[in-house]
Amino acid sequence: MAAIKRKADQGSTPSKKEKGAQSDRSAKRRKSDVEQPSAAKPKPESAAPPKPSVFKDEEKSFPRGGASVLTPLEHKQIQIKANQDVLFEQTGGKRTGGDDGFSDMGSDDGDKSAPKPKKRPVKKGTKSSGDGETEDFIRVEGLSYKKLSPGTIILGQVIQITHQDIVLALPNNLVGYVPLTAVSDKLNERLEKLLKEEGSDKEDGSDDEAFEDVELQDMFSVGQYLRACITATSDDSARARKRLELSIDPKLVNKGLTKRRIPVNSMIQASVVSNEDHGLVMDLGLDDAKLKGFLPKGELGPQVQHAKVQEGAVFMCLVTGLNSDGRIVKLSADHTKAGNLTKGNTLTEAPTIDVFLPGTAVDLLIADTTSSTITGKILGLIDATADAYHCGATEKGGDVSQKYKIGSKVKARVLFTCPDSEPRKVGVSLLEHVVALTTRMSGKPKERKPPVELLPVSTIIESAKVLKVAPAQGAFFDLGVRDVVGFAHISRLADDKVDVLSDTAGAFKLDSKHRARIIGYNALDGLFQLSLEQKVLDQPFLRIEDIKAGEVVKGKVHKLIADKNGATAVLVHLAEGITGLVPEMHLADVRLQHPERKFREGVPVTARVLYTEPARHQIQLTLKKSLVNSDVKPWTNYTMLSEGVSGPGIIVNVRRNGATVRFYGDVKAWLPVAEMSEAFIEDATRHFTNGQVVNVRVISVDAEERQLLVSCKDPAAIDTNKEAAFNALHPGGIVKGTVVEKTDETATLDLGHGVKGILRIGHLTDGSEKKDISTMKKIRVGGTLDDLVVLTKHGKSRTATVSNKPSLRKDAQASKLAISIEHLQAGETVNGFVRGILPDKVFVELGNGISGMLFKSRLPEEMLLAPNFGLRKDQSVTARVSHVDALKGFFWLSMKSDTDEDEADSTKTAATAGEALIDPVDPTLMSTGDIKFGTLATVRIRSVKDTQVNVELAENVQGRISVAEMFDSWDSIPDKKRPTAHLQMNDKMQARVLGRHDARNHRFLPITHRSNNKTPTYEMTAATDKIKTEADVLSLDKIAPGSSHVAFVNNIADRYVWVNISANVRGRIDFFDLTDDLEQLAAVEQNFPVGSALRVRVKAVDVAAGRLDLTAASTVTGKTLTIQDLKVGYVLPARVTKLHDASIVVQINEKIAAPIFLEQLADDYDKAKPSEFKVGDVLRVCVIDIDIPNKKLGLSARPSRVLSSSLPVKDPEITDRTELKVHQVVRGFIKHVADNGVYVRIGPNVQAYVRVSHLSDEYIKEWKSAFHVDQLVTGKIISNKEDMRNPQMSLKTSVVQGDYTEPIEFGDLVVGQIVTAKVRHVEDFGVFLVVDNSNNVSGLCHVSQLADTAVDKDKVKEMYKKDDVVKAKVVKIDPKARKVNFSLKYSQVKGDEEDEDMEDASDVEMDDDAESEDGGVELNDDVDMRSVKSAESDQDEELADADEPEDESEDDAPKAAAQGLSTFGFDWTGATLDFDEQKGAPESDSDDGAPKKKKKSKKATIKEDRTGDLDAYGPQSVADYERLLLGQPNSAEMWVRYMVFQRELNEIEKARQIARRALATINPREEKEKLDVWTALLHLENDFAGDDAMEQVFKEACQHNDAREIHERMIKIYISSGKIDKADTLYQSMMKIKSFTPDPQFWLSYASFLMDVLTPTSPTRARALLQRATQSVASREHRYLTQKFAALEFKSPNGDAERGRTIFEGLVDTWSKKGDIWDMYVALEQSHGSAENVRDLFERMSKIGKSKRIATVFKKWVEWESSVGNKKGVEKVKALEEQWREKKAGKVDDE
DSSP states (O other), X not given: OOOOOOOOOOOOOOSSOOSSHHHHHHHHHTTSOOSSOOSOOSSOOOOOOOOOOTTOTTSOSSOGGGOOSSOHHHHHHHHHHHHHHHHHHHHTOOOOOOOOSOTTTTOXXXXXXXXXXXXXXXXXXXXXXXXXXXXXXXXXXXXOTTTOOXXXXXXXXXXXXOSSEEEEEETTTEEEEEEGGGSOHHHHHHHHHHHHHOOTTOOHHHHHHXXXXXXXXXXXXXXXXXXXXXXXXXXXXXXXXXXEEEEOOHHHHTTTOOGGGOOTTOEEEEEEEEEOSSEEEEEOOOSOTTOEEEEEGGGSOTTOOGGGOOTTOEEEEEEEEEOTTSOEEEEEOOHHHHTOGGGOOSOOOOSSGGGOOTTOEEEEEEEEEOSSOEEEEETTTEEEEEXXXXXXXXXXXXXXXXXXXTTOEEEEEEEEEOTTOSSOEEEEEOOHHHHTTSOOOBSSGGGOBOHHHHSOTTOEEEEEEEEEEETTTEEXXXXXXXXXXXXXXXXXXXXXXXXXXXXSSSTTOTTOEEEXXXXXXXXXXXXXXXXXXXXXXXXXXXXXXXXXXXXXXXXXXEEEEEOTTSOEEEEXXXXXXXXXXXXXXXXXXXXXXXXXXXXXXXXXXXXXXXXXXXXXXXXXXXOOHHHHTOOSOOOOSGGGOOTTOEEEEEEEEEETTEEEEEOSTXXXXXXXXXXXXXXXXXXXXXXXXXXXXXXXXXXXXXXXXTEEEEEOSOGGGOOHHHHHHHHHOOTTOEEEEEEEEEOSSEEEEEOSTTOEEEEEGGGSOSSOHHHHHHHHHHOOTTOEEEEEEEEEEETTTTEEEEEOOHHHHHXXXXXXXXOSGGGOOTTOEEEEEEEEEOSSEEEEEOGGGOEEEEEGGGSOHHHHTSGGGGOOTTOEEEEEEEEEETTTTEEEEEOSOHHHHHHHHHTOOOOOOOOBOSSOSSTTOOBGGGOOTTOEEEEEEXXXXXXXXXXXXXXXXXXXXXXXXSOSSSTTOSOSSOTTTTOOTTOEEEEEEEEEEETTTTEEXXXXXXXXXXSOEEEEESOTTTOOSGGGSOOGGGOOTTOEEEEEEEEEOSSEEEEESSSSOEEEEEGGGSOSOGGGGGGHHHHSOTTOEEEEEEEEEETTTTEEEEEOOSSOOGGXXXXXXXXXXXXXXXXXXXXXXXXXXXXXXXXXXXEEEGGGTOSSGGGOOGGGOOTTOEEEEEEEEEETTTTEEEEEOOHHHHTOTTSOOSSOOOOSGGGOOTTOEEEEEEEEEOSSEEEEEEETTEEXXXXXXXXXXXXXTTGGGGOOTTOEEEEEEEEOOTTSSSOEEEOOHHHHHSOOOOOBOGGGOOTTOEEEEEEEEEETTEEEEEETTBSSOEEEEEGGGSOSSOOOGGGHHHHOOTTOEEEEEEEEEETTTXXXXXXXXXXXXXXXXXXXXXXXXXXXXXXXXXHHSOXXXXXXXXXXXXXXXXXXXXXXXXXXXXXXXXXXXXXXXXXXXXXXXXXTTEETTSTTOSSOOOOOOOOSSOTTHHHHHHHHOSSOOOOOOOTTHHHHHOOOSHHHHHHHHHHOTTOHHHHHHHHHHHHHTTOHHHHHHHHHHHHHHSOTTOHHHHHHHHHHXXXXXXXXXXXXXHHHHHHHHHHHSOHHHHHHHHHHHHHHTTOHHHHHHHHHHHTTOTTTTTOHHHHHHHHHIIIIISSSOOHHHHHHHHHHHHHHSOGGGHHHHHHHHHHHHHHSTTSOHHHHHHHHHHHHHHSTTOHHHHHHHHHHHHHHSOHHHHHHHHHHHTTSSOHHHHXXXXXXXXXXXXXXXXXXXXXXXXXXXXXXXXXHHHHHHHO
């Protein structure tokens, strides 16, 4: 009899009951129990609270008293549902089941609709209608990218570790990334601490150490299991769109756990707080901060070394128990123990369901199975599911329902949580390697390896057999390896769509074999990802890792680009998604002049791979034929090389002494200059170039050290005789040579067979320098020198160093010349020569390069007084060997005689009995003989000094205690500035004897030192416990760099502070190393008084020189830096060393000094005065430029650079001329005064040129005397064109303080341009015009172009007079002749089409003569327009509006109208006004100018009444506008056009006055008219006024008009003028006005602005507005507002359509019956989404709503399918509609 099953009732009633019994029954049928669930369920039903199961171990089968375990209500429910099941079986209806477990396998599209469920007969043994309770189906869902949501906790396995993040393999072929900052709080603290300590002047070594300190590779290992929490599932950038951001922080992944809810055997994630001797203290991330974990070092596992575990590392641990007081949780991180579930280690109790976190091992009670899924319960508390990936269904195509029986218990491990499910459930894994927390292995039992080692990614499987088919999802394949199978998603099975995927039919039925390629592997799933697509199989490479250095590849030219240095480079397409770069030097063996001709797009090329960097996604190729066609095996690693092998390489860096040669991969070699050629090469840079291919031969190779030495010499060309002659030479031998070359310092000799010998001038004699020079003069080229001594041989250059010194020759002939240290003996006298001289010792060289030290103390007294001890380099020396250490390889010499040595030794006698002590302080001491090293005695203080305490042991015996010997530690010093202030005279104290104190030389002497004084002063220490023996006395050789000490200031010198760290050890501290606070260095004596205590670290120790360098600063300063170590941005202390008029010179250290020029001294040039600095001042400097080849350094002392970038800067730095804008006012210093003007330095590399005409508004006769170098001047940039050598600047006060318009140049004119000009000269054939505000640009307006009607030549001079102002149109330009022709025709100047109604009937056509004389007439030389003298204009020109279009011709009229800013119907340009918009040329004189001209005319003329021209041509003068405004005082259009007229004449102030007149004149009721005038005024002020004036006008406009309207118009004005930042600021201010914020349109407008207009765009800010808007907008508007924000994501080019879909999904889920939401959603998908998304939406819409609504949906669906041309889609939709209508009709019949 089948087991009786009873599951928790997890169903829920439908959201709304259907009418009628039939519909009620059908709704319940969907809930009835079927043994085999169907493929998918459209939507999971909400579940009721779980009820106890009959499988639960804790329940009793037969309760006491015979009572049922069911409640009466449950009995009633069972009876009702059983009746329904009977009815269901009688009607034979269909019903839906659960998931098949494959819905999410290998695809991110797991939420697509599943295939229709198939009907399946009920198995035997299913319960009948009355023998049990029906059960609800628990849907088994795998993971997919779309289903994951932030907050989901998941188990992952580390597969890769980089510097920035940890890559985790997640279930169901997903991958997640853990950033460096999402590991643990402790690691974040370490990072923040490192960032604070890492100053800008930190050395490279310390940077590397700090970087290694937080190396993730040292904290985690590949294969490690970790629990992670999803923090983000999307990214703004398209490239990282499907990136899962994770966190392994214990605070996030241990959610739900508390102190009382941590059962034994649960898994908890913890981070290392501290590493102790016996284990690790762990942070559990719980709310109770006092609760800590302890991980014993024996529980770390075999792969983790306890000593190397760093703070901040994270482990997933097994809870093994709590200590007695419950404050410490005992943990184990040994996954081999935790994964061994045979010993228990599974969760047996659960206080709450929150303890079922991923990674926890559980016993799963199986409640239901299908062929590919398992569902069950854990401890009867929570549902658990295992999908096809993790239940074992993918292994060998097995049926898990046969393997696992219902009611049995299996071991499983929790994989992930489902935070959104109700009731709660978790995903589990039954896979062996996951349960055991190991890595899946493959192969034979004794040869098991990771699967990717057996089948690497990109491997092609020739015969992959189908094991299992997941309908509509994909297929599983046997790949020929044990325990691991492969899965190919349905989209990867073929290039085309797979219509049929079945295990019994089609191309992919069971046991069919196919050719497949591995495209990936998931370590957690233990599953390969496959592709059967032909395009993937044919692809040569899938990853960059597949491409090996040195490999020959084929590709096609993708495109030519310019690299970061501006050089040409070629991108070569190698495979899909893989592109290689060919640098310019590798395009060919020779330099190409025109690479674009050879490498056109699509051209096939053959290349060789130089190297690959998969981490940076880089491949570098070479197209050099000499490399591509080379038959030599590429040199890709050092181990494959041996001496003598030859191959090609590329020279990448040529130096004077050699070159670096690069091969393939990271193999590099050094090519010395001596090995470049058989001939002598002095400078390699003259003969070799970068990029050159050379054939080299390996001379030596060291694979471990990665060192390689190569040669270009031909081994066959080596002279065997020369080689034999060189080998015959030996140090100490006698040879002869012929002089072949001679210089003042050396002579080069031929020692035979071409072997060269070098004879230095110092080796000619044993005598004086003069004798050496005299002997060198006697040597002649070609002469022979005999009896030369070979000193050293040089193997690389095949040369030898020889000597002609008689002393060395004598020793060599007698075989006494020392050539090795082993042959030397103490006491032996040797002959040698000086190799080097130091202040305290001399290096003496013997034969074969060995040298010994001759200390200063071993020199005779007379030599000590002479400079350099009276020695010079190469001078002969005879000395006695005093000490030899053959093991360490050194020996010492002495030049003192034996008698001197004996006298010195005789002074060393034993200590005498000593002198008796008079009234000793310590009664135990009776005489000086009792005072020995370490003697502890009581002493009395005689006096207290800053640096010492003078004491007495008796009346006749004195002592001294240095302040450095007073204290045991830093904390014991009571007063750091006056450490000895607490001591009083006559106090007694305990002290220990250290030695003797030499009061004359102020130095420490040993206790055994003999002195002339019978009663010496003893050196003592108060730190009695610190020194017990003589070995405890601190000396210089015991001090290690980096060690810390307490030091006391002894004295202060010019650059150093001398300190004592003990009585006998003194060191120095550079001023820069005294403190981090440079301000204290201004008064070193006050801040660091003598005797004060300092904490110091050792920087360098030189025992031989007796030098100790210390530092008291917490950061490393520039003391040890070189110019190569510096980087731009470093802030360092420096000392002023020199002062100049234009700069100061500062010194950073002994090696680095640089000037600081005036513009870098201060942010305010008024304060940039070198005289205010003093030599010796210490200040902060910032590195702004480094030129290593020229050894130049740029420094700045600006406070904004060295203190804070937020400090006010009056004179900003100008580093490039592109930063300069025309009209910008800048200050600078004069660099040079030339004849043609002044050059002003306004930046390090930026100079501006000031013409003489722009030096001053006043005339200065001797202008050079008014300007001098380094003078501070203020000017305005008037031109900054790229073709100019320097930007041009004006120093005129009128230009600097006023407006300035850049003069129009000849090249600025274009045909069709309308300009304002002035008549320069009038002739019968035309008028010469000079363009206003131009650089003397003039041209001719021919008589035929003067008016629309023909003009008589005699009347030209009557019509125009000199200096008349006109508007003219450029009709022709001749650049070669530099000629311009203008037209004054009104029809061309006015910019609008002719008013045909106003044409005068009397107008006649032009004469033929006039027509022939067009605007391009060639003038005679005597009337050339360039010969006409320019009339200088005294008035200052106003700044022209750069945004206003200059060309207003008929052809461009629509364009011109569109260029202005249209604000609510108002156009600033006046193009859309109803009034006639002709713009006539403005008259420069008043209206009575014409009559005056006619009075001067001798001919009688007829006066014309031109009043009618106002109607025909519109107003052309001030009088015309005034006349029209008298009749239309309320016309805003006329007022605005009047303002435009004045604006075009650059009369900005008059335009403002007109606007104010308009506002005062227009009737107050005409609000619209006034608003237009205010808008025009705002336009005007925005273009020409400052910020303060603009703000004032804006506030005034808001007071007189609707404030919201003015704000919106102002924003549009800002946008049109390019002032985007001001528009953004105005929007932000509007957010604070409560009357604006309730309007949704305001928020939508601001969001559109942030998304599309702001530069750069800020989608993040735009999205954040939605939450802010919902706080201000009425709740009834929230849906509308959310819809619009979601639509913005679709419509904006910077939006994220996926985010928009997410918002709409939330809307339709909340308001599922609102059709307008669905309509907007589908409309946006139609215009911006994919066809599949549209169809999915239509299908969902067709199931929701009333019948009329559904019919409309089907109609729209059909129309859309037709519009996209999908005939099959139309048929499908009509079929669905027919099914819906039949179903609807069936329901009506049933009712």
